[in-house]
Amino acid sequence: MLTLDYHPTGRHFLQIPGPSPVPDRILRAMSLPTIDHRGPEFGALGLRVLKGIQQIFQTKHPVVIYPASGTGAWEAALANTLSPGDHVLMYETGHFATLWQKMATRLGLKTEFLGLPGLEGWRRGVQAHLIEERLKNDKEHSIKAVCVVHNETSTGATSNILAVRKAIDAAKHPALLLVDSISGLASAEYKHDEWGVDVTVSGSQKGLMLPPGISFNALSPKAIEASKGAKLPKAFWAWDEIIEMNKTGYWPYTPNTNLLYGLAEACDMLLDPTFGGLEGTFARHKRWAEGVRGAVKAWGLEIQCLETASQSPVLTGVMMPEGVDADAVRKLIYERFDCSLGTGLGKAKGRMFRIGHLGDCNDLTLMAALSGCEMGLKLSGVKLAGSGVAAAMDYFAGHPVQLPMKKAA
Numbered sequence: 001m002l003t004l005d006y007h008p009t010g011r012h013f014l015q016i017p018g019p020s021p022v023p024d025r026i027l028r029a030m031s032l033p034t035i036d037h038r039g040p041e042f043g044a045l046g047l048r049v050l051k052g053i054q055q056i057f058q059t060k061h062p063v064v065i066y067p068a069s070g071t072g073a074w075e076a077a078l079a080n081t082l083s084p085g086d087h088v089l090m091y092e093t094g095h096f097a098t099l100w101q102k103m104a105t106r107l108g109l110k111t112e113f114l115g116l117p118g119l120e121g122w123r124r125g126v127q128a129h130l131i132e133e134r135l136k137n138d139k140e141h142s143i144k145a146v147c148v149v150h151n152e153t154s155t156g157a158t159s160n161i162l163a164v165r166k167a168i169d170a171a172k173h174p175a176l177l178l179v180d181s182i183s184g185l186a187s188a189e190y191k192h193d194e195w196g197v198d199v200t201v202s203g204s205q206k207g208l209m210l211p212p213g214i215s216f217n218a219l220s221p222k223a224i225e226a227s228k229g230a231k232l233p234k235a236f237w238a239w240d241e242i243i244e245m246n247k248t249g250y251w252p253y254t255p256n257t258n259l260l261y262g263l264a265e266a267c268d269m270l271l272d273p274t275f276g277g278l279e280g281t282f283a284r285h286k287r288w289a290e291g292v293r294g295a296v297k298a299w300g301l302e303i304q305c306l307e308t309a310s311q312s313p314v315l316t317g318v319m320m321p322e323g324v325d326a327d328a329v330r331k332l333i334y335e336r337f338d339c340s341l342g343t344g345l346g347k348a349k350g351r352m353f354r355i356g357h358l359g360d361c362n363d364l365t366l367m368a369a370l371s372g373c374e375m376g377l378k379l380s381g382v383k384l385a386g387s388g389v390a391a392a393m394d395y396f397a398g399h400p401v402q403l404p405m406k407k408a409a
Contacts, residue, residue: 007338010338012338012339012340013337013338013339013340013365013368013369013372014340014356015339015340015341015342015355015356015357015369016340016341016342016354016356017153017156017183017206017314017315017342017354017355017356017358018153018182018183018205018206018356018358018359019205019206019211019212020205020206020207020209020356020358020359020360020361021209021359021360021361022209022210022211022262022360023209023269023359023360025265025269026209026210026262026265026266026269027262029261029262029264029265030211030258030259030261030262031258032258032261034257034258035257037250037251037254037255037257038250042249042250042257043248043249043250044249045249045257045260045261045264046246046248046249046250046251046255046260047248047249048249048264049065049260049263049264049267050063050065050246050249052263052264052267052268052271053065053216053263053267054218055267055271055278056185056186056208056267056270056271056278057185057190057192057200057202057216057218058190058191058192058193058194058278059192059193059218059219060193061192061193061218061219061220061221061224062218062219062224062239062243062246063216063217063218063219064076064216064217064218064219064239064242064243064246065214065215065216065251065255065260065263066214066215066216066217066237067213067214067253067254067255067256067259068213068214068215069203069212069213069215070180070182070201070202070203070215071099071103071215072215072237073182073201073202073203073215073216073217074100074103074180074201075103075107075237076201076215076217076234076237076239077178077199077201077217078103078104078107078109078145078178078232079107079230079232079233079234079237079238080199080217080223080226080227080230080232080234080237080238080239081144081145081176081178081198081199081223081226081227081230082109082144082145082230082232083229083230083231083232084108084109084231084232085108085109085110086109086110086144086145087109087110087112087142087143087144088104088109088110088111088112088143088144088145088146088147089112089114089131089134089135089143089145089146089147089175090104090111090112090113090114090146090147090148091113091114091115091126091127091130091131091146091147091148091149092113092114092115092116092121092122093115093121093122093124093125093126093148093149093152093155093157093159094122094149094152094153094154094155094157094345094346094348095122095152095153095154095155095345095346095347095348096149096152096153096154096180096182097115097147097148097149097152097180098346100147100149100180101113101147104147107232108232109232112134112143114130114131114134115127115130118347119347119348119351122152122154122155122157122304122346122347122348123155123157123304123305123306123307124157124305124306124307124310125152125157125158125159125160125305125307125309125310126148126149126159126160126163126164128160128163128164128166128167129167131146131148131164131167131168131171132167132168132170132171135167135168135171135173135175136171136173138171138173141173141174141175143173143175144175144176145175145176145177145178145198146164146168146175146176146177146178147178147179147180148161148164148177148178148179148180149179149180150179150180150181150184150188150190150200151181151182151183151184151187151188151312151314152312153182153183153206153314153315153342153354154344154345154346154348154354155304155305155317155348156303156304156305156311156312156314156315156316156317156354157304157305157307157310157311157312158184158188158310158311158312158313158314159310160309160310161179161190161195161197162191162194162195162196164177164179165177165195165196165197169196176198176199176222176223176226177196177197177198177199178197178198178199178201179197179199179200179201180201180202181200181201181202182201182202182203182206182215183206183207183314183315183358184202184206184207184314185200185202185206185207185208185216186206186207186208186209186266186270186278186281186359187206187207187281187282187285187313187314187358187359188207188282188285188312188313188314189282192218192220193220196220197218197220198219198220198222198223198226199217199218199219199220199223200216200217200218201215201216201217202215202216202218203215203216204259204262204263206314206358206359207270207281207285207314207358207359208263208266208270208359209266209269209359209360210259210262210263210266211259211262213256213259214256214259214260214263217239219239224239224243227239227240236253282313283401284401285313285314285357285358286313287396287399287401288313288357288358288361288363288366289311289312289313289314289316289357290395290399291357291363291366291392291395291396291399292316292355292357292366292370292392293311293316294388294391294392294394294395295370295373295374295388295389295391295392296316296318296388297388297391298385298386298387298388298390298391298392299374299377299384299385299386299387299388300383300384300385300386301318301319301320301321301382301384302318302319303316303317303318303319304316304317304318304319304348304352304354305317313357313358314356314357314358315342315354315355315356315357315358316354316355316357317344317348317352317353317354318352318353318354318355318373319351319352320351320352320353320382321382321383324380324381324382325350326343326344326350326351326352326353327343327344327349327350327353328380329353329376329377329380329382330343330353330376332376332379332380333372333373333375333376336372336375336376336379337371337372337375337376338372339368339369339372339373341353341354341355341356341369341373342354342355342356355369355370355373363396366392366396367389367392367393367396370388370389370392371389373388374387374388374389
């Protein structure tokens with residue numbers, strides 16, 4: 001039998017920005033027996049999860065669920081709305097925006113990559129005015145879609161999606177708006193309908209607190225209409241059959257039943273009014289982010305995202321001083337203190353590490369992770385201006401959240 005957990009004692013601190021830890025409630029839900037995916041019990045489950053995920057996306061329109069990773073949902077969003085050779089404007093905010101652009105090119109789309117140059121361009125959110133300027137210059141309306149990443153997992157920058165929508169509208173341009181919110185959904189505020197998004201892409205393993213294996217396309221009526229004339233090849237990813245069968249709670253293929261059990265439980269947890277529902281979820285993440293950023297500032301280190309307004313509630317990128325290998329620091333923290341941190345990706349490789357503060361988390365979880373980071377930084381010879389642990393303790397103690405707790409018997 002495979003040895004899957006070789007941590008000697010206690011819990012392992014999984015503080016990467018996804019996959020995030022899976023709560024016991026969800027693990028228990030996923031352990032239920034698999035049922036007939038054509039039977040009446042499954043139809044009830046299907047309708048339940050479809051309704052719940054609409055509430056998470058804050059949409060009244062269809063949300064397509066795939067047994068795939070977020071990468072599959074990227075492809076589905078493109079394949080259902082576009083035709084070979086279509087011109088797509090994509091904005092570079094980090095590694096995952098780059099990967100989506102690479103996929104679009106491989107699918108036969110003409111991609112134009114907009115953004116600021118070098119690593120500095122990865123330290124900010126989307127600059128919506130650049131999109132507006134480019135669309136105003138597209139007099140022939142050759143650009144068919146604008147693709148942006150909501151929460152760039154590689155950098156810790158959250159972009160203003162409503163500002164992008166307003167930029168497209170100000171340019172009086174008919175392009176579709178496609179948004180990747182794989183790491184943003186259920187952690188950072190997101191309003192699919194209100195923000196005028198045509199397709200939102202997301203996945204299960206971040207704020208939804210599930211294992212990898214489910215991904216989503218939330219749709220607008222405009223996107224569904226565009227799909228009727230889109231000519232990129234698609235079969236498994238095609239929306240039409242899925243939307244039709246979803247009306248009764250079923251899928252045209254074998255769905256991942258046990259992950260759907262977990263998704264039903266995740267929706268119940270996130271929407272529970274006892275804990276503030278979605279607004280309470282977003283507030284928790286903002287608070288955790290403030291505590292972690294306070295620690296990084298107390299250390300005297302730079303936060304990867306330079307724009308304060310764009311700093312993510314989901315993760316914080318920590319820049320290392322010149323000459324310090326961030327991956328060596330991560331390795332030391334993992335080996336000595338049993339804490340996994342996210343690596344720097346692409347242009348940021350070796351320059352930074354990432355602390356995830358999302359999903360199944362609390363103050364003491366983060367205090368433990370920050371303690372591991374502080375000890376690891378010191379052991380790595382990084383000169384710190386002060387104690388980030390003390391700063392985070394002061395913040396969390398001084399900014400309590402009133403959560404209902406069951407009284408002891």
